[in-house]
Every structure is written in C-alpha cells, then in structure tokens.
Amino acid sequence: MDKEAITKIRNDFPILKQKINGNRLAYLDNAATMQMPVPILHKINSFYQTSYANVHRSVDTLGFNATKQYEEARGKVASFINAADTNEIIFTSGCTDSLNLVAATYGEQNIHEQDEIVLTIMEHHSNLLPWQQLAKRKGAILKYIDLTESQTLDLDDVKKKITAKTKIVAIAHASNILGMMNPIEEVIKIAHQVGAVVVVDGAQAVSHFPVDVQKMDADFYAFSGHKMLAPTGIGVLYGKKQLLDQMTPYRFGGEMIGNVTKYNATWADLPQKFEAGTPNIVGAIGLGYAIDYLHEIGMNRIQTYENELSKYLMQKIEKLDFVAIYGPKENHTGVFSFNLKNIHPHDVVTALDMQGIEVKAGHHCAQPLMHRLGVESTVRASLSFYNNKEDIDQLIAGISETEEFFNGTK
Template sequence: MNPLEIREQFPILHQEINGHPLVYLDNAATSQKPLAVIDAVKRYYEWDNSNVHRGVHTLGSRATDAYEGAREKVQKFINAKRSQEIIFTRGTTTALNLVASSYGHANVKEGDEIVITPMEHHSNLIPWQQLAKATGATLKYIPLQEDGNIDLADVEKTITDKTKMVSVVYVSNVLGVVNPVKAIAEIAHRHGAVMVVDGAQSTPHMKVDVQDLDCDFYALSGHKMCGPTGIGALYGKKALLDAMEPVEFGGEMIDDVGLYESTWKELPWKFEGGTPIIAGAVGLGAAIDFLSNIGMDAIERHESLLANYAMDRMREIDGISIYGPAKRDVGLITFNMDEVHPHDVATVLDASGIAIRAGHHCCQPLMRWLKVGSTARASFYLYNTEEDVDRLISALIQTKEYFGDAT
C-alpha cells in the first residue's frame, strides 16, 4: 500500500492548521473519511433517501437494499456466520450497553461474577459496574503485567465457575496492547461464561474473524474505520441473540401489536427499533469496501512499522515516558513529557498543525494504574507517513526546548 496515494482520497487532510500542513495523529479517537464514503452518503441522500422495510415504492426498495447490503458487508468483514447476527447500533458504546442491559440482566444474578480488566475504556467498564450493582454480582479484574499485557495464568485464576460474563478490549486505546481474546474466550467457555469483546480499536486496524475468536459478542464503531459517526454494530451468536429481549421498543422492531401484548420481529430487526441509521450504514458499507480493497493485513503492517519507527525516534528524546509494551503491533503510542502537562504538549503541537490526543482517554482506572493523571497519545492510520512521524518528533523537541527555556 502507498499511504501517499491513499491520503489523496481524504479531502480533510489537504488543509493547513495554524499555517502548517495538517498532520492528523488522533485516529484512535476517530478516523478521517475518504471520498468514497462521503460520496456514498451524499448519493444516498440525493437519490435513495427513504425509510427502510416499509414502503413498496422504488426509493424504499433501494434504501432497504443499501441498508441490508451494508449489514452483509459487516458480516463478511468480521466473518460472522450469518447476517442476522449483525445488529446495527450507534457504535461500540451502545452495543456493549445492549449486551449488559439485555443478556446481562437476564442471566446474571447475586453471587455471580463479571470479569473485565483495568485497561477497559469506560464504555466497557461502566455498563458492567451498573450490572453488578443492579444484580448483586461481583465485578472482578484480571491483573495487568508491568508492561500492561495480560498473563493467561492470571486469567485462569480470575475466571471461576461463578463467572457468567467476561468482557475484554481486543486492543487497548492507551497501551496499544493486543489482548489474547481467543485464549481468554476458551477459558471463559470452559467455565460456562460468555465472552464479550470490545472491538472499537481492533476492527479498523487488523483482520477480525469472530468465528475464529469464538467470542459470543463483538462490538465495533464505524467512525474509527473511515465510516460516519453514529453507526456501529454488535455481533452476537444467533442462539444468544434469539434468546435475548430487546431494550428499545416501538416501530420497526415489532411483529404484531395488540392493546395489551406485542410480539417482536425476528433477528436482527427486533433490536433495531425506530427509523434506523440508514445513511450511516450506507457509509459504513462504503468504508468496509474501501478498507477491504486496500487489505487489512497491509494496513496492520503499515501501522506497526510506523508506530515502531515513532517509538524509536521518541526514545532519542530525553524525558519522554512511553507506556505499554516495548514493541507495537498497532499504530498507537501513549506518552508523557517530564514536567510538561499533556494538554500543554497537545496545544504546542497543534500550533505546528499536528493533532494528537491528551487526557485520560476514557480510561481513568488505567491512568491510576499508570500513576498519572493523563497522557498524550499519537495514533496512526493508513494515510500517515514517516514524514508525519518526523514532524511529530521535531515538534516534540521544540516543545521540550520551549518549556525548558520557560523554566
């Protein structure tokens, strides 16, 4: 793959910020959108805009075909067995909350255990906190190694026959750790627990096969993988989804409504009450086509090379602490500069046209584990280059010099 050719397809990247060409390194927060996605959403609104599953007119049929076609693209992209196992949601957060609210409340009771890790994004932590509070279950944490990795021996100790649910992020949005979710799923299933995977940071950057992982649920967001905001998906094994009750009620998800009783549509529509996110699904389908044409293996290799190049360059700068494993398989580096607040680092970099993230990254428990209040984060994607890294390093050196002189 040629990142210089790829970036030509992203209009937003061709601008100046504060008098400098934009270097966008906040891809873990959200990715930019290629023309193929922008045009697909634009075309839907210009030519096919209609509600789905309802009208028999031509626009309704075209909109329905586009919406359900996008579902099939998600299915194939993550290798689900059938399209009925793909539920469209607003994103990873909604998908995880759906699992906790529906499957969790029906199957977890007092005395049961829910197992997660300290590296979870708040979206994969708070729903389980709330479920534990509501049911009287115990929330347990798999401990982390010094570099942030998980030891399977600790997984074996933490998951017991009382464990009903295990939920783990595939790729940490802070540490850049790729967790062994397939092995964790095997341990969970051995104890009769279901395995939930937060795939927000993995789906955009590597090939995902939910059947090979043998996870029971998998959540993803479109906006991190070149798609629109406000669209994502939940994968669930059909037998589990069939047994679950919907959490939103109204139009679109019903089969028959009486004055006192109602019945639901079959999968996947019983979980998609109301007018769905049609344009978002169309855009997500276009994003999947875009990524698939490039190849997820090629994207993963490019990001890993870029991240490790950036880490090597960062280590040349005195006073920078890098968090997580010494080698990166994904394009994400979280760091701090001695005596300089991460927000100040990000502000100075923005003055040079470089966008990074600063803060707790929706991972406050992990920040406490790292013994910091917040961090800076540079995250790469398929359109980033070594030149972007070199500009980042140059700006970090200038930042260090600026605050060194200030003191």
C-alpha cells in the same frame, strides 16, 4: 505499501492537505475518530440525492432500493468480520450503544447475586460502566484482570480471576491507551472452559487488522463506524445467533414487533428485534462503503504498513529520554500514550497543535487504567494507514521543540 500507494491514498483525504496554524497537518488522533475519504463522501452524497427513503416500511421504488442497500451493508459487515449469519449483525448508534445493549439484555437476564463479571483494568468506560452498574443492580461481584510489569495483559491473572462463578468476561480486542492487541483467543478459551460469555470491544481493532469472530469464538463483538472511515452515529453489535435469539429487546417501537394488541406484543425475528424505530440508514450504508474502501486496500496490507509505521515511531520516541511511554515496547499497535517530564499533557497537546500536530490529551475514557499507571492523564498519538513517516518525523520534532520551550533544554 510503497510511497506511491500512500500518496494515492492520502489524495483521497483532502483534510490532510490543509494547514493548521500555518503548518502542515499531521493528523494523529485516529483512535478518537478516523477521517473519511472522498469516494465514501461522494457515495453518501449520491445516496441522499438519488435513493434516500425510509427502510423496511414501503414497497415503493425508493423504499425498496433504500432497504436493499441497507441490508446489503449488513451483509458487508457480516463478511468483514466473518459472522456466520447476517442476522447476527445488529446496527446500533455506536460501540457504546452495542455494549450497553448486551448489558441491558443478556446481562439483565443472566446475571444474579454473587455471580462474577470479569473485566480488564484497561477497559474503556464504555466496556466498564455498563458492567459496573449491572453488578450494582444485581449484587454481582466485579473483578479486574491486572497488567504485567511490561504493561501487557497478565495471563496468569486471567486464569486466577476467571472462575466457575464467572458469567461474563468483557475485554478490549486492542487497548485505546497501551498500544497492544490482547491475546483474545486465549482469554475466550479460558472463559468458555467455565461457561462464561465473552464480550469483546473491537473499536480499536476493526480498521487496523483482520477480524474473524468465528475464529476467535467471540460471543459478542462491538465496534463503531467512525473509527473505520464511516459516519458517526453508526455501530455494530455482533452476537452469536443462539444468544441473540434468547435475549429480549430493551428498546421498543416501530419495526421491532411481530404483533401488537392492546395488552401484549410479540417481537420480530433477528435482527429487527433489536432495531426499534428508524435506524441510521445513511450511517449503515456509509459503513458498507467504508468496508468496500478497506477491502480495496486490503486489511493484511493495512496491518503490515501500520506495523512498519509503529516500529518507526517507537524507534524515534524511545530515543527521547524526557518521554515516558506507556504500554509494551514490542509488538506495539499504532496507539502511543506518553508524557513529557514536568509538562502537563494538555500543555503538550496545545504546543503540538500550534505546530500542526493533532493528538489527544486526557484520561481517554479509561480512568481506572490511568490510576493503575499512576498518572491522571497522558498524551496519545494514534496512527492509521493514511499516515506516513513525515507525520511521525513532525511529531518527534514537535515533542522536542515542546520540551525545549517548557524546560529550557538544549
């Protein structure tokens, strides 16, 4: 994208025009949450003002129109990730909820004592704890795929860890720390050869490059709306229809039933079977608006531009000999985790915030990976398509000033 196109996009995000501690805002915490553009905010506001009603409950005009928009949003999600059927799209409260749903339904029904569940060492706690706790309840064996020396997924270890006893493989499509895409199609192929089901955490993927769940042959794919311009509190679970049909619900209440008697009940068809109670109507419709916005720009265009920004940032940060960078140096996504020599990550983030640069410090909900890297925490800067080279230059200058202040260099 050229400078004019980026300027036009940035004008949709008034939050980027504010000052932080008197400095220009460089928002580089997109892996935590993305900002929402004005067109989506206006559409959400319009829905509240003209169409707000509960869904799947009434045949009156407002109820009908709200239900229509809610289900249209489901269709947009299905198209966005190339699901074969809109009924394969379950609305949840977020990626965490989606992953817990799979563990509490498919996992509970299909994991038994001595079965194996295979994760990668880089998993976010949301795609680790549900499987860890399931394994403890069921007496299953938990195994972790390691990293190579260049801190990419070790495919040789994938082939060793996935065995005939493996029933579930859980893997991030893109790491929220190491700044890379995993070879997801290859891992899924290996898992399917032994009959294992693959659960993909797509939270760091869906707003950054095209996702095709049929092409990758994912069994389950989970993501959150707030990491792709939508409101918080809305997420998606994609599941192959034949798997979802076999699963029993784990939340019970209104709108997920077929028939209820005093002592028994039957369940609604997909997707309502897994959407008990009043859903996050505005969140789902807002997610649909977000998909419209991303389509308008073009996912391939977004991927190309973010790749250019990532290369630019890598070229700049590699020159700072006091910075340790985690993850591969080549084919890096827009997520950069790093530490400054002899400076605690929280101090770095505080210093950068004083200069208007918003990044994150901590273990990023991936403590086993932190232990594997030999650190307690890191600083993380993460890019999106509304960032520009000026944001990166500001970050690099801020890192250098922070190093000079704390270590007295220069």
